[in-house]
Amino acid sequence: MASVVDICNGALNQLGASTILSLTEDSKNARLCNARYIQVRDSLFRSHPWNCLQKRVQLASDTATPAWGFNYQFTLPSDCLRVLNTENYDYDYKIEGRKIVANVNTMRILYVARIEDPNEYDEILRETLSSALGADIAYAVTSSNPVAQNMYKLFQDKLREARFVDATEGYNSLQENGASDVIHSNTFINARY
Secondary structure (H helix, E strand, C coil): CCCHHHHHHHHHHHHCCCCCCCCCCCCHHHHHHHHHHHHHHHHHHHCCCCHHHEEEEEEECCCCCCCCCCCEEEECCCCEEEEEEECCCCCCEEEECCEEEECCCEEEEEEEECCCCHHHCCHHHHHHHHHHHHHHHHHHHHCCHHHHHHHHHHHHHHHHHHHHHHHCCCCCCECCCCCECCCCHHHHHHHCC
């Protein structure tokens, strides 16, 4: 069973620093992890459409309407970090703050969710999160620019690997209605002629 403390200890281990027992213990490393974990996690989650964090929902329109430009508005789910797409590409929509405005009265969205349970994350994503946190707190923990630079490079390497594995795993390009949301290379190449 993975935990937030395990992810933080992974970051501290990569730095050669003392590990922690909890985020609330009275130590510099615990305070740093406690202060930075959520921001680093949410930033990493927003940076890529991670398969293990995706959710689909149907939104009902709000009672209030936009002042102009669109007929309906929808409140994004509280755990929404990034809207990936909507059910239908044929209509215009725009994200404005925590709302989506559109000219349709119902909307289905696919989004990256803020999932807090580390057991829901892919193993490679957990490792990447540890590296991201390690890179973020490296200088504060070690007071060493070379260590901070090495941690940032390690994070970039892990991020590249995690994105590649995530992007190539179990993707079916056909949607329910048979439409494809993927442009295949031969389609792209043939479109240039």
